[in-house]
Amino acid sequence: MKNRKNFSAVAVPKKHRKWSRDDTELSLLGLPTFIWFAIFSFLPMFGLIIAFKDYKLTPGRGFLYSLINSDWVGFSNFNFFLKSNTFGMLLRNTLLYNIVFILLGIIIPVTFAVMINQLHNKFISKAYQTMMFFPHFMSWVVVSYFVFAFLNPDKGLANAIIKAFGGERILWYSQPQYWPFILIIMQVWKTMGYSMVVYLASITGIDGSLYEAAMLDGANKWQQVKYITLPSIKSVVIMMFILNVGRIFYSDFGLFYQVTQGVPNSLTNVASTFDTYIYMALQSNVSIGKTAAASLFQSIACCVTVLAANFIVSKIDEESAII
Template structure:
């Protein structure tokens, strides 16, 4: 062993001796990820095999057509293409309307002069994050039901016609996006407010001396300072463009809007859990994950290409 290796080994020993407690704390999250994230990944093989509940995943017979039988079946399924279309549409609208909302709210809250009112407002707007979509769907039904909903009662009392907010596909998409923003905007605002607190106050003082008004300070100081945070969150959101949560469309959906509320998550539930087509839905889930990873890598590369800091 050379002298250089001995010195390096000694430094490594001293480092581990000093910070062994931190590495010990890492054992719990590492164990969690190995047990609950990596070991279950072995069951991805189900997408390429004929599922049999009586056999282990290693004993199952390989699927036909080189193992891609269920991928071919998924792409030949009309409902699957509708699910992909609806997933992309709803996630794109969420990104277009929902992503700027917490940024705008954080900028507005940061400009409030009364700290108590600022704290109260922040608490009120992030409380919906703790409500489940089952509760939110119940509230939405009470407010927007076509016959006895509060909003439609007000509309009819004013001489208008009832609006089918949750029964018409076009109106349902609008309500889906609005309720999503209402539920998540306050929680996401916390991230941007934390980023804004890191801005050097001297920059604002210097800008005020130079005659900059509030809008000018926001545009030229606040937004550029939190741009790295915005870029990282945008990349992460783009990585989930084909991902779909289950509880939100399932809770808000009904038989009258199946043309727009059927997303990949509900397709997997209908065909996998209720239809017992586990190989087919595993193939669909694997396809969805691969596409999300591709979107994540491409968006991260584009951010770095234009001189911005990516996720890694």
């Protein structure tokens, strides 16, 4: 008995799984996606070194030669952006607008999704969904023309209404105090339908027997929403929240530039964001290295915020985290 080997204690190495036909088919299926990401997402990241160089185009040479032979300047491009007089204003506008957009982008679409889900008439429900979803497909350029027609100082509909009630016309594009509300309303109007459809799809996937059981227990509509609907879509709401936080240092360029008709000087303090700053810098004599540094700062900041948001969510509710 003493010489008997204890085979149960011996670790038997696991056999490596052989490459199968399914692996080949799935790899070939995913190959186009891998190639697409490699060419359009990872390969262009080589250009990030522009943010650390004083890029100058060499006459008679191409972009790659000029990039490699440009002088390294380290973090001086970042210092130019971070220490500029407008950085604080740009940071304030970008963050505050996005915080408001994130909060309203959850509260309003979820509310409308719950309300539309309560409709029994399918035709009316689809009609409401279509009307709310339609602005999502409209370009900000088109929307800006409608806004200008409404806010035109001379013949705009807004001033016509104000004059009809005995008021004086307002020079909308010279009055910055109105534009935070205008920009927020336009953003919510354009994006509300898409988010609402996402939440409505989650609500329609809830097991109907839960509502039937709640009705048998005497629960009213509000109690059904509070104890069944909202907890059931919690994971989707948190996922959308984390994804939106991941773009908190970015702004919708069309909203802030097109709708304001190019961010005139009178609206600079309330409508300028990082994206409009980078665009206007490209139109001026600012070197491309400094604008690249600003864009890289945005990307790094957004990466940090989305990881931080996911970390906080994982500590509160691990199952709702997306990473």
